[in-house]
Amino acid sequence: MALITYYTKLGCLTSAKQVETLQKAGHQVEICDLLAHPWTPEELTSYFGDLPVPAWFNPNSPRVKTGEIDPALYDCAAALKLMLSDHLLIRRPLMESDGTRMCGFDPARVHAWIGLDAPEEAIARSAEFQTCSQPAASDAAKVCP
Secondary structure, three states: EEEEEEOOOOHHHHHHHHHHHHHHHHOOOEEEEEOOOOOHHHHHHHOOOOOOOHHHHHHOOOOHHHOOOOOOOOOOOHHHHHHHHOHHOOOOOOEEEEOEEEEEEOOOHHHHHHHOOOOHHHHHHHHOOOOOOOOOOOOOOOOOO
16 A cells, blocks of 8 residues: 655644554554744645646635635736745645645545545545634644655
8 A cells, every 4th residue: 555645734633544544544643833844845746746736725725714815816926925934824724645745635536546445435524524623732743754
C-alpha cells in the first residue's frame, strides 16, 4: 500500500477520520503540521493540480466563513500570497504519495488515486470529511521537510 505524507492542522477531528480511512485501507500515513511548514509558492501550487483557484481555499477558515475573504475574487498569484501569509486559508489536507500530490479529501478521487478499503462507504460519508472540528488534545505529528 501507499506511504502518504499528509499535511493538516494538528488536532482536527475531521483529519483524524480521514487518516483512519487511509489506514484502514492499509496505507501508512505520515502526519505533518500544515501550519508550521515553510511553504513556497511552487510547492504549494503543486498540490492544487487542475483545481480552480477558489477550490484552493479552506471553506472552513474563519476569514472565509465570515466573508472577509471571498475565494472567487482571487487569481493564482493573489491567492498564493494570502495563503503563504495565513496557512489556515489552505484547503486541507495536502497529500503526497509516490510523487503525486492532491489537495482536499474527496473519497472518490482518493480511491481512484491510491485505493480505499470501502470506497462506497467513504463516498457516502463525503460530507463528514469536509467539516472542521477541533478536539482539546493535539495529534502527534511533525514538521515535515
